[in-house]
Amino acid sequence: MSKLINQLASLRFFFIISVLLLVAFIIGGVIPQGQSPEDYKAMLGSLGTLLVMNLRLDNVFSSAWFMLLLAAGALNMLACTVKQWKVLKHRPGVFLSHLGVFLMFIGGAVGGLFATHGILPLETGAPRSDFFLRTGGMAEMPFQVLLKEFNIRYWDDEKHVIHVLKTAGAPGMEQEGVVESVEVKPGQDVQFKSGAPALAVLNFYPNFSIGENGPVSLSDARVNPALTVKQAGVKAAKMSYLFAAHPDFHGMADTGGYRFVYEYRPGQIKQFESRIAVLEDGREKLEKVINVNTPLTYRGYRFYQSGYDENNLNASTLQVAKDPSVIVIYAGFLILMAGLTWAFWKEMAAK
Amino acid sequence: MMQIALKLSFVFYGMAVGLTLVGFLLNKKWKFLYSGHSLLAGWAASTAYIISRWYLGGRAPMSNQYESMIFLIWAFVAAFLVFRKFSVRDMEWLSPWTGMVALLALGSASFLESDITPLVPALQSNWLLIHVSTVMTGYGALLLSFLGGAVLLFTDKGQTEKRQGLESITYRSCLVGFWLLSMGIITGAVWANSAWGSYWSWDPKETWSLITWLYYAVAIHLRRTRGWREDKFAHLMIWGFVLVMFTYFGVNYLMSGLHSYGRGR
Numbered sequence: 001m002s003k004l005i006n007q008l009a010s011l012r013f014f015f016i017i018s019v020l021l022l023v024a025f026i027i028g029g030v031i032p033q034g035q036s037p038e039d040y041k042a043m044l045g046s047l048g049t050l051l052v053m054n055l056r057l058d059n060v061f062s063s064a065w066f067m068l069l070l071a072a073g074a075l076n077m078l079a080c081t082v083k084q085w086k087v088l089k090h091r092p093g094v095f096l097s098h099l100g101v102f103l104m105f106i107g108g109a110v111g112g113l114f115a116t117h118g119i120l121p122l123e124t125g126a127p128r129s130d131f132f133l134r135t136g137g138m139a140e141m142p143f144q145v146l147l148k149e150f151n152i153r154y155w156d157d158e159k160h161v162i163h164v165l166k167t168a169g170a171p172g173m174e175q176e177g178v179v180e181s182v183e184v185k186p187g188q189d190v191q192f193k194s195g196a197p198a199l200a201v202l203n204f205y206p207n208f209s210i211g212e213n214g215p216v217s218l219s220d221a222r223v224n225p226a227l228t229v230k231q232a233g234v235k236a237a238k239m240s241y242l243f244a245a246h247p248d249f250h251g252m253a254d255t256g257g258y259r260f261v262y263e264y265r266p267g268q269i270k271q272f273e274s275r276i277a278v279l280e281d282g283r284e285k286l287e288k289v290i291n292v293n294t295p296l297t298y299r300g301y302r303f304y305q306s307g308y309d310e311n312n313l314n315a316s317t318l319q320v321a322k323d324p325s326v327i328v329i330y331a332g333f334l335i336l337m338a339g340l341t342w343a344f345w346k347e348m349a350a351k
Numbered sequence: 352m353m354q355i356a357l358k359l360s361f362v363f364y365g366m367a368v369g370l371t372l373v374g375f376l377l378n379k380k381w382k383f384l385y386s387g388h389s390l391l392a393g394w395a396a397s398t399a400y401i402i403s404r405w406y407l408g409g410r411a412p413m414s415n416q417y418e419s420m421i422f423l424i425w426a427f428v429a430a431f432l433v434f435r436k437f438s439v440r441d442m443e444w445l446s447p448w449t450g451m452v453a454l455l456a457l458g459s460a461s462f463l464e465s466d467i468t469p470l471v472p473a474l475q476s477n478w479l480l481i482h483v484s485t486v487m488t489g490y491g492a493l494l495l496s497f498l499g500g501a502v503l504l505f506t507d508k509g510q511t512e513k514r515q516g517l518e519s520i521t522y523r524s525c526l527v528g529f530w531l532l533s534m535g536i537i538t539g540a541v542w543a544n545s546a547w548g549s550y551w552s553w554d555p556k557e558t559w560s561l562i563t564w565l566y567y568a569v570a571i572h573l574r575r576t577r578g579w580r581e582d583k584f585a586h587l588m589i590w591g592f593v594l595v596m597f598t599y600f601g602v603n604y605l606m607s608g609l610h611s612y613g614r615g616r
Binding site: 014022028061268269272320323336341 | 523577
């Protein structure tokens with residue numbers, strides 16, 4: 001037995017495993033992972049694709065040979081830990097560091113076997129308890145999750161800018177050009193210094209369309225931002241539209257050689273937030289606002305803000321994780337750092 | 352204020368190199384002493400620059416390649432100054448080389464996008480400061496072990512005492528760097544778990560930091576158990592730092608992944 005432990009704990013074994021792991025990491029780090037055979041063909045040619053697909057180099061880190069390598073690494077760490085146990089008194093730091101790495105191997109294996117990760121697409125008002133597994137298929141939770149509200153927060157507000165262009169042919173203008181740009185606010189009039197007629201900016205439509213009773217916005221999503229405007233101070237002035245997505249559309253007459261172009265400047269996104277609740281037997285148990293760095297944890301499941309649909313701001317996508325290995329991995333982290341600190345401190349102080 | 356601090360750090364790091372050259376030409380004893388003082392002044396200016404960027408941006412300046420590089424240079428010079436405090440004789444004549452490396456790195460950083468921009472949602476976490484600062488300080492220490500190793504290789508075999516000093520610095524900064532690198536990877540994993548629900552995703556940056564970590568682990572084992580010292584260890588440290596640079600820069604520009612903010616806009 002002790003001969004076997006000596007073999008497994010030998011430096012030769014450690015160096016061999018390390019070199020093999022390094023090679024595996026480099027392969028996985030250089031060849032893009034999880035692509036389709038067509039993509040590999042375009043990148044590497046037929047022979048390369050054959051090699052990649054047969055050796056599972058497209059998913060190195062979940063391939064059987066890589067798992068085998070990790071298992072060998074775990075054995076090596078276990079043997080080293082056991083061996084260091086005998087000299088624990090003299091080298092506690094070295095013992096702990098190896099134990100820490102061994103625990104990470106174990107945590108990795110526990111995670112690989114028992115962790116579930118998936119995607120939970122939600123719409124406001126429609127609770128659900130099933131989610132899409134990353135590995136394919138669906139999984140059921142013993143409770144329901146309800147999206148109450150989804151919000152996008154901005155660092156700065158969105159801006160509406162009207163550029164005034166003087167049309168070609170006007171004095172001093174060989175071709176059409178911008179003479180002035182002014183930030184406007186819906187509901188307020190705007191005056192121009194360049195001599196262009198003043199405008200009354202009436203309404204903002206994030207997703208403009210024409211409904212039965214005139215202009216409407218189909219949603220709050222900024223899909224087709226438009227402003228309704230008319231000449232200020234002119235009673236008979238007709239309402240006209242300015243579209244950010246169609247700057248060449250110009251429905252305004254009598255502007256005295258000026259043309260208006262609307263630019264919509266979206267605010268810079270600060271945070272995506274979902275207000276979600278957990279329901280059990282139809283009763284609300286918990287409510288929380290989650291964002292990208294603040295998940296919700298409930299009965300071992302964790303919910304993370306992950307995505308949204310810009311065309312439907314009543315929807316939000318959450319990532320679901322249930323991973324019993326986290327505790328083992330974190331213990332490994334702590335023990336490794338304690339061990340390294342101890343070992344290095346001793347070594348630095350010795351000289 | 353911010354721009355003045357940056358310019359001052361350029362000037363002082365330049366002086367750290369220039370003063371040594373002048374000292375050599377005039378055969379003065381102070382040649383390394385003043386070089387060390389200039390480094391300290393340059394480092395203080397860099398500190399002021401980082402603090403004012405922090406103040407102006409209202410957040411830790413560590414969100415892109417430029418900011419992390421400024422911090423890396425700061426940490427590298429800091430690591431040098433700390434080691435120098437403990438053994439002036441062994442370290443003093445590394446001063447101009449440290450100044451040179453800092454100057455070149457600052458110069459290269461100036462080509463990067465340096466605007467202060469608001470943080471994207473994924474980076475709004477206290478882990479940003481903890482993770483980036485540990486990794487960058489680790490890189491700073493490993494850069495020092497690279498520098499020590501490189502100078503060691505060019506030091507005459509007859510200068511035993513000098514070589515021993517350099518050997519010790521190279522190894523010690525490797526240990527400090529490895530400790531910080533471990534800490535950096537761990538804080539990254541904890542952050543990833545709290546932001547995305549998985550502590551390890553085999554993203555290219557993660558994979559390459561693991562490669563670097565394993566490489567240094569092997570290097571430390573080789574030295575402790577197989578007696579790879581002096582030139583052999585110096586070579587290990589030089590190649591190790593090539594890996595660090597690839598993990599830091601190469602991955603950002605050649606591969607896309609969860610760390611793509613590093614690339615700047």
